[in-house]
Amino acid sequence: MRTSIIGLSATLFAACMATPALAQEEPAKPITVSGNATVVSDYRFRGISQTDKRFALQGGITVTHESGLYASVWGSSIDDYVAAGGDQELDLIAGYSTTVGAATIDVGVLYYYYPGSGGANTDFFEPYASVKGTFGPATAKVSAAYxxxxxxxxxxxxxxxxxxxxxxxxxxxxxxxxxxxxxLGHSFGPSYLTIGDEYTDWSLGATYTTGPVTFGLSYVDTDKSLYSPSGRNISKAGVVFSVGAAF
Known part of the structure; x- marks a missing residue:
């Protein structure tokens, strides 16, 4: 659920370029804070709609230390079938990221919290790990969450x-x-996250960033057939639009 800070970095770079050449560069701060706010036409979590194929409001904030430690809070509106009647998801994240040679390694733990679930058993932890590398203009990342x-x-x-x-x-x-x-992702079940048998999800996307604003378009699909209480197939292929701002 974490978001890129590419837009923020571009803004900071432009500000630095506008500084007079004789001015002294400010030392890098040990702690940085970044945030984001996004509107999406459908909140898809691992290919499955969390909003009954309707719009969602999302946003988050991340605090990063120069050591590589970070902590984030991210939230999204959801439909009431996700978490026993709750209408909000909050992701509480703590992790560590470091570069080893050409690879970036990221490990951490995510806690899914649903404040409107009325005391039902809806919240859980999910440790994660990923390895990312850049090859020319492309970046590849392999990740796992358990x-x-x-x-x-x-x-x-x-x-x-x-x-x-x-x-x-x-x-x-x-x-x-x-x-x-x-x-390309695969969920191994059975559990509430797969609603039965394991399944595969995939997507193709495109973005356009101008300043701190990013517009997104993606095609999302799964090999699962899952219906919400309203009768919508929330695992069926769909196109998702988004517009977000980084700050």
Whole structure:
């Protein structure tokens, strides 16, 4: 759920270029704070709609230390079928990122918190790890997230766990502001996150960034068939639009 700070970095770079040449450069701060706000036409989590194929408001803030430690809070509106009637998801994240040679390694833990679930067993932890590398204009990332056995993940057989693995490819198109991405993921069940058998999700996307604002368009699909209480197939292929700002 974490977001890129490319837009913020570009803004800071432009500000530095505008500074008089004789001015002294300010030393890098040990702690940086970044944030984002986004509107999406459909909040898809691992290919499955969390908003019954309707719009969602999302936003987050990240505090990063020069050592590589970071902490984030990210939130999104959701439909009430996701978490026992709750209408909001909050992701509380703590992690560490470092570069080893040409690879960037990121490890951490994410806590899914649903404040409107009325005390139901909906919240759970999910440790994660990823390795990312850049090859010319493209970046490849391999990641895995494992949610240990918890009552919140049960679909009737006591505490259950879940494993999610993914491969992501992304890259910019020169200095045009356009970017392309591709994603392939697999959820191993059974658990509440798969609603039964394991399944695969994938997506293709494009973005355009101008200043701190990014416009996005993606095609999302799965090999699962899952219906919401309203009768919508929330795992069916769909096109998702988004507009977000980094600050």
């Amino acid at each position: 949610a240990p056995k918890a009552n919140a993940l049960s679909i009737g057989n006591g505490k259950e766990d879940n494993l999610y693995t993914a491969l992501d490819l992304s890259g910019g198109i020169g200095d045009s502001g356009f970017g392309l991405s591709a994603h």
